[in-house]
Amino acid sequence: GIQVEQSPPDLILQEGANSTLRCNFSDSVNNLQWFHQNPWGQLINLFYIPSGTKQNGRLSATTVATERYSLLYISSSQTTDSGVYFCAVFNKFYFGSGTKLNVKP
Amino acid sequence: SAVISQKPSRDICQRGTSLTIQCQVDSQVTMMFWYRQQPGQSLTLIATANQGSEATYESGFVIDKFPISRPNLTFSTLTVSNMSPEDSSIYLCSVAILTSNEQFFGPGTRLTVL
Incomplete structure (x- = not known):
């Protein structure tokens, strides 16, 4: 099956810092999404981005399908950004292992 | 998008019992x-969860342990049968909307088995 690898596994930021999260996948995909799982367990849709670039406020994402990776950018991080970020490909419903982000005030 | 509700939100159950989790979505969805x-x-x-027919299970999961129903386009249930402490997890329902393949998740059911 498709391998989905996320890096880094853990990230600690000072409030206001920027960060880049990476998702590598081992085969071509027709559906890639980024999610934020907040401390209460709720999965929040961030981006549906099988290719190209999208922006939503302080967040943006880029998927380069031909090179099999996707990036999630978080600018001016806030404490509410804390939680786990998952990349998922839905050819066959593979989730990465996640990046656990902790933003300190 | 889609608004998804799950019941119960959490439960603590005894070993050997079963729990049925409900998932309701506010619009008709494909999957x-x-x-x-x-x-x-x-x-x-x-x-x-397939409407009106048996669910399609992934490797490692069987119908006897996780029976699933989907009587219509907006409702599904998952039963966790003969529970053991290893079944302690969050169980999440998700849907794919009609206009795209984008998936949305319910709030989850947090299950603890003692």
């Missing part, structure tokens, strides 16, 4: 899925 998230882990697909 409904059930996932499990074990403590500190990522999500794993259990099965695809």
Whole structure:
């Protein structure tokens, strides 16, 4: 099956810092999404981005399908950004292992 | 998008009992899925809930342990049968909307088995 690898596994930021999260996948995909799982367990849709670039406020994402990776950018991080970020490909419903982000005030 | 509700939101159950989790979506969707998230882990697909027919299970999951129903386009249930402490997890329902393949998740059911 498709391998989905996320890096880094853990990230600690000072409030206001920027960060880049990476998702590598081992085969071509027709559906890639980024999610934020907040401390209460709720999965929040961030981006549906099988290719190209999208922006939503302080967040943006880029998927380069031909090179099999996707990036999630978080600018001016806030404490509410804390939680786990998952990349998922839905050819066959593979989730990465996640990046656990902790933003300190 | 889609608004998804799950009941119960959490439960504590005894070993050997069964729990049925309900998932309701506010609009007709093409596909409904059930996932499990074990403590500190990522999500794993259990099965695809098919309307009016048997669910399609992923490797490692069987109907006797996780029976699933989907009587219509907006409702599904997952039962966790003959529970053991290893079944302690968050169980999440998700849907794929008609206009795209984008998936949306319910709030999850946090299950603890003693």
